[in-house]
Amino acid sequence: MFTKQGPTVRELAVQALSSTERGYDLLAPKFDRTPYRTPDHVLDAVTRALRPLGPFDAGLDVCCGTGAGTGVLRQVCRKRVTGVDFSAGMLAEARAAHPPGDDGPAVDWVRADARALPFAPAFDLALSLGAFGHFLPDERFGLFAEVYGSLRPGGQFVFPLGAPPPVGSRAYWSLVGFDAAMRVRNALWRPQFVMYYRTFRLADVLEDLMAAGFAVRLLPLTDLGLRPDGSPRARLVVAARE
Template sequence: MTLFISPEGPGLAELARQALSSTQRGYDLLAPKFDGSPFRTPDEVLDATAQALRPLGPFGPGLDLCCGTGAGVERVLRRVCTGPLTGADFSEGMLAPARRAVPEARWVRADARALPFRDAFDLAVSFGAFGHFLPHERPTLFAQVHAALRPGGLFAFPVAAPPRVGSLPYWVLWGFDTAMRVRNAVWRPRFVMYYRQFALPEVRRDLTAAGFEITTLALDSLGRLPDGSPRCRLVLARRRQ
């Protein structure tokens, strides 16, 4: 995440109002200017994901989990799925612009921890949403995705390499998470958004326990770090047949 204030995005006062709301209400408020905010997944990440998924398909029905304003449906699922497209999000405010952007898709208001789907999709994707789930909620979240997929279905999402300890991005994320912890300790309702609680080893463990087989792909178009490792990987979690 790059922190900046765009002319098209929310101002500081609007961000403060969002941050003092619940997670759901905050995104309802942010929705009209979300695509101009620093919280939207960059197009280059979406395009790299679509490029990596294309050789693994084509897929039939596709789901964008925590879809926000619909960028994952528009730039990823549209390119790799031949079946019906569905976006699910708990914020009705976010779903409104998604419906306008991709009117042919099905848009469902739903909590990712209690999805209304069973054996419905060949592919599920998600972008930038996992910071809204505390570590103890991941087993439930992954179990819901597993149930929503057909046997052999694929759950795919990008994971950025963690910043080098002591670097500026490291301290920015550390500071953001610390501020959120303090805010949630002294203010209600809580706004759950943490950037340092989604470590790949723990995520692999929880996905495996939910019944997935895990591989990863380097998203080489997003570059590599000085040590040669990829800046971003695509996690591919396949529901066992």
């Protein structure tokens, strides 16, 4: 799970007892060497799924972290990409990963809370990868509304969403255990560190997207494999501002 270059147990403990923002500032230098970074095969599958949906001029990486999604946007957007995150440490790593003058469109980096995005409707495509566990369920509609307000008419908000693991499987109990531990931690310790794996259910997500004004469709990411029943292991949620 963790390489020798990744965070130590002590570093993870300090991060877990910090606020969400401070925890990611501390984790940032080693984040890409943890299992929390979106894997390359998922990035590649999302990139392939996005190409037929374009063309796109301006892209927004919502909760960009160290810039994995920014790299996807730079492959499918023609003019400019913006990465936004509330962690200064993660933005510093993202800047280093995408220096000015390298191949692809230029990148702007903005430090802001995704629950209060500072953008006019200027983007054709918004992407987010692996960040939704940091938002409580009652914050989800507001987050989606902020993204909606940052898109031009016809703009699209996309993100991959994996199928839930089978009830009773090892993965299922691992996620249940993690979320339970986080709830106990946040009940007993301040500041809170918000990270939950089982609060982003597809039915609730679709309801909140539509309430925010999006028209939504699901595209199977078949490159990521199929479940035993033949359904895809992951889908790309495509929410359009009509």
